[in-house]
Amino acid sequence: MKLLPKLLGVLVAAFIAAPLFIVVPMSFSTAPSLEFPPPGYWLGYYAAYFTDERWTQPTINSLIIAFGTMALTMLLVTPATFAVVRHRFFGRGLANLMLTMPMAMPHIVLAIGYYSYLGDLRLTQTHLGVIIAHTALSVPVAFLILSANLKGFDRNLERAAMSLGATPLRTFWHVTLPVLRPGFAISALFAFIQSFDETVVAIFISGRESETLPRKMFESIRMQADPVISVVSTLLFAAVALVILAPVVWKAVRKRPNRDCARGGTPAAKDAAPQDVNPCAPSRVQLEA
Amino acid sequence: MRDPYLQVSGLTKSYGSVQALGGVSLDVEKGEFVTFLGPSGSGKTTTLMIIAGFENATSGSVRVGGRSLSNIPPHARNIGIVFQNYALFPHKTALQNIMFPLDMRGVPAAEAERKARAMLDLVGLSGYGDRWPKDMSGGQQQRIALARALVFEPSLLLLDEPLGALDKNLREQMQIEIKRIQKSLGVTTIFVTHDQSEAMTMSDRIAVFEKGRIDQIGTPQEVYRTPSTPFVARFIGDSNLLPGTVLDPDQGLVRTEHLGLMRLPSRLAAAAGAPVTLMLRPESIHLAGLAAGVSEDAPNRADISVHTVVPYGDSTLLIGRAGGADLRIRLRGPEADGIGSGAALSVLWPASAIHAIPAV
Amino acid sequence: MLSVLNRGAAAPGALKPWLLLLPLVLFLCAFFLVPLGQVALMSVTEPEFGLGNYAHLTSDSLYLQVFINTFLTALGVALCCLLLGYPLAYLMAQSSPRVAALLMLLVTMSFWTSFLVRTYAWMVLLGNNGPITAALAFLGWNPPPHLLFTRLSSTLAMVHILIPYMVMSLYSVMKRIDPALLRAAESLGARPWSVFRQVYLPLSAPGMVNGATLVFMICLGFYVTPVLLGSPQEQMVAGLIGTQIEEFLDFGQASAMAMVLLASTMIVLTVYHRRFGLDRLWG
Structure with missing residues (x-):
């Protein structure tokens, strides 16, 4: 391979990496405002983040809202996904379109809609209001991931269970659900992250009572660039790294020879194709911003 | 004494500690049809790839017409190759595929098209120039790939298991077809296969590969009647x-x-x-x-x-x-x-x- | 609904899928379609019934300027992402699985890191006391230029934020290019540049179109980064919509702009859908 394109590629990789890692030293900086390299290091702003209610409360709010969104999304999406994937019926294309549509909406457009509509319903500035809005936004991702998993499901497993005497309900409970568990888990995780990261709608509808972390960060950056923001950034970045690296590490552990043999040697694990790192990453297509 | 047209001598190839080729030598005369026969992993494809210039030999040399190919990049070797799954460019029509090597050689478009159409005739697909590869059957794609590999009058034609993807009847038909075209152009050809009956019916000579070496080179009759190793006896025919x-x-x-x-x-x-x-x-x-x-x-x-x-x-x-x-x-x-x-x-x-x- | 039932009558159990879908469909109607409809409604009723808000959009050159600015920015960001993303995706596609996995890890990590975190990182990098300003000063640019809150800073940050979409689109297409095609081209006499130009580039074009469409579309409605990093004089549509609501409570005007933004996004999507099919875009 030619050297020049290779070099260019490495430079772009550096361009992607640099801003991600710069927030880490910033979080330990003693500087009260943006300054790099930091004049000194301490843990003061970590202490500030964990003790200041103006930061802890939005964090708690975000967690509540993200869990609520995840639960509501899965509750609604699961039966709908089975309907769309397993059945051929009139209106299926329309249903498909409707379930993926929120993905194509610029969030600012929906933000205005929710601002006035949820305002009319007296749901702005409440946890429930944000959960509802975030659920609508999370539906497409959860649906796409779950339906991809469901399409790959071998229905002969269910047929086998039923031929062995399991009722449809027991078949679902003992066969379908356990086999699809990873799909459910990833789908739910995406719904969670979708909500936890969502900024624009939250800026407009999460008020004092339900202010989310992204909204607090946005305000904080806009107002005075509170140094605590670098702590939050580092923690969020660390969380992402943890979630992404965990499966990689897990795979590496599983690849140990003795385990490998016990599992009949998984050839798939061997050529750890890059896309395996995060099979669903490209599905996070959202016009959020 | 005249040098042989293609002269492969002492090729070795190792990947780390694994030796893929352990000294492969053979001479091929101009116009000859030689088959590399052997099970997968026996080194026949590796040898082919070294001749084509896609792999570097650890040691040994390849000469065509007395000229060493060692430092010549693949694009300048003037060797036509038909790949296993044809490797037709999906974004070019059949005719554009055949014109590609002429374009690369700076042949004017009009002349390139004339030559490409003549090749289409030769492979019996005159009316198919504007088809896309995906709209053609396996046999047709095969013929286009052959036409593309021959249109620039290569010094050597390499065929890498070209019939593997075809069903049995089509395969026999293509065997005859390839042989006919090869004869009519008189192009020196190396054919790689693991199918012994294919090797028997098509070749002037067969080189039987085993574990990175050539066990025997000879006419189909020679390798069938007087195998030089038990492996050759077992691999060719029942014994x-x-x-x-x-x-x-x-x-x-x-x-x-x-x-x-x-x-x-x-x-x-x-x-x-x-x-x-x-x-x-x-x-x-x-x-x-x-x-x-x-x-x-x-x-x-x-x-x-x-x-x-x-x-x-x-x-x-x-x-x-x-x-x-x-x-x-x-x-x-x-x-x-x-x-x-x-x-x-x-x-x-x-x-x-x-x-x-x-x-x- | 009647026609649904009638058609379903032919196949027993045709009601079942609709029962399974019902909760979600009702939810989306109530909390997605209705709010969206309300935006459309507000654009023609606030403050008074009529197309006044839309007329205003065309008559006031400020709005036109913002739309043009948004469009050009999105175009520029998409182009930059393409130019930068291509070498990286190419590097990944040509590297050993281990190196490719490592680079993919980096891209994925950036992808999942909150927009806000990445925006903030650029504030640090481009700030007056940041490393880039310091480097420019060191190189003799005195006084160093003011980088933050300019078109440059917001564009740079948006490119950084959106480049993972581009790299993933490109990489998924490049990985599927059969290496035999490149060898075939080479054996047919193509020099390295011709192999790239005649074979690799056209075969990776679908990835370029996918990535550019995604980036362009996301960029059109980008709110956070332009608001935080951009120049207040050169707003983008989403930012202006926000200002209209937060500062002027002008729902009618904001809704009208939102509808135009929505329409633009839909046009891009439709054109893409007509040519390539939407299901490919979401990967």
Whole structure:
């Protein structure tokens, strides 16, 4: 391979990496405002983040809202996904379109809609209001991931269970659900992250009572660039790294020879194709911003 | 003495500690059709890729027309290749695919098109120039790939298992077709396959690969009738291999482990007591009493009890026990009628059917 | 609904999928379609019934300027992402699985890191006391230029934020290019540049179109980064919509702009859908 394109590629990789890692030293900086390299290091702003209610409360709010969104999304999406994937019926294309549509909406457009509509319903500035809005936004991702998993499901497993005497309900409970568990888990995780990261709608509808972390960060950056923001950034970045690296590490552990043999040697694990790192990453297509 | 057209000498190739090629040498004359035959992993494709310039040999050299190819990049080697799955450019039409090498050589568009159309004619796809590869059948794609590899009059044509993806009937048709086109252009050709019948029907000579080496190079008849190693005997056609020791080299007498004494047509080039393997093709074994012109006297005979009968339609394969080993016998047409599992038969074979493979 | 039932009558159990879908469909109607409809409604009723808000959009050159600015920015960001993303995706496609996995890890990590975190990182990098300003000063640019809150800073950050979409689109297509095609081109006499130009580039074009469409579309409605990093004089549509609501409570005007933004996004999507099919876009 030619050297020049290779070099260019490495430079772009550096361009992607640099801003991600710069927030880490910033979080330990003693500087009260943006300054790099930091004049000194301490843990003061970590202490500030964990003790200041103006930061802890939005964090708690975000967690509540993200869990609520995840639960509501899965509750609604699961039966709908089975309907769309397993059945051929009139209106299926329309249903498909409707379930993926929120993905194509610029969030600012929906933000205005929710601002006035949820305002009319007296749901702005409440946890429930944000959960509802975030659920609508999370539906497409959860649906796409779950339906991809469901399409790959071998229905002969269910047929086998039923031929062995399991009722449809027991078949679902003992066969379908356990086999699809990873799909459910990833789908739910995406719904969670979708909500936890969502900024624009939250800026407009999460008020004092339900202010989310992204909204607090946005305000904080806009107002005075509170140094605590670098702590939050580092923690969020660390969380992402943890979630992404965990499966990689897990795979590496599983690849140990003795385990490998016990599992009949998984050839798939061997050529750890890059896309395996995060099979669903490209599905996070959202016009959020 | 004139140099051979293609001269491959002493090619080795190692990947780390794994040796893929252990010294491959062969000479090919201009216009010859040589097949590399061998199981997968035997080094035939690696050799082909080194000739094409996609792999570098660890040592050894490749010369075409007296010129070393060592430092010539693939695009300047002027070698036409038909790849396993054809490798037709999906974003170009059939005609554009064929014109591609001419375009690369700066041939003016009009002339390139004329030549490409002539190639389309040659491969029998005159009206198909504007088709996309995905809209063509496997056989048609195959022909386009062949046309593309030949249109620039390459010094060498390499075919890498080109028929593997086709079904049986089409395959036979394409074998004849490729042979016809190769003959008509007189292009020196190397054909890689693991299918021995393909190798037999198409080649002027066959090079049998095993474990990174060439076991034998010869005409199809030579490799079939006088294999130089047990591997070649097993890989090409069906065979009975009988281990034994030389008893009397001048008389051509060998004592086999399972079938006792055997007489060969001529004297042996080995010392008495030396180990030797005898090869006996199943189709040269006959039922005693039915074989006209085969002398009935011992030693070239055996009594067997049949345990498996496999009908092939035009012939029948019998497998039976004789002297503690299996013996395979292939009978033509109706000869095997009425023979079932458990039958006891007396069989014999002419001395000329026995070929001695010296132990290595 | 009647027609649904009638058609379903032919196939027993045709009601079941609709029962399974019902909760979600009702939810989306109530909390997605209705709010969206309300935006459309507000654009023609606030403050008074009529197309006044839309007329205003065309008559006031400020709005036109913002739309043009948004469009050009999105175009520029998509182009930059393409130019930068291509070498990286190419590097990944040509590297050993281990190196490719490592680079993919980096891209994925950036992808999942909150927009806000990445925006903030650029504030640090481009700030007056940041490393880039310091480097420029060191190189003799005195006084160093003011980088933050300019078109440059917001564009740079948006490119950084959106480049993972581009790299993933490109990489998924490049990985599927059969290496035999490149060898074939080479054996047919193509020099390295011709192999790239005639074979690799056209075969990776679908990835370029996918990535550019995604980036362009996301960029059109980008709110956070332009608001935080951009120049207040050169707003983008989403930012202006926000200002209209937060500062002027002008729902009618904001809704009208939102509808135009929505329509633009839909046009891009539709054109893409007509040519390539939407299901490919979401990967």
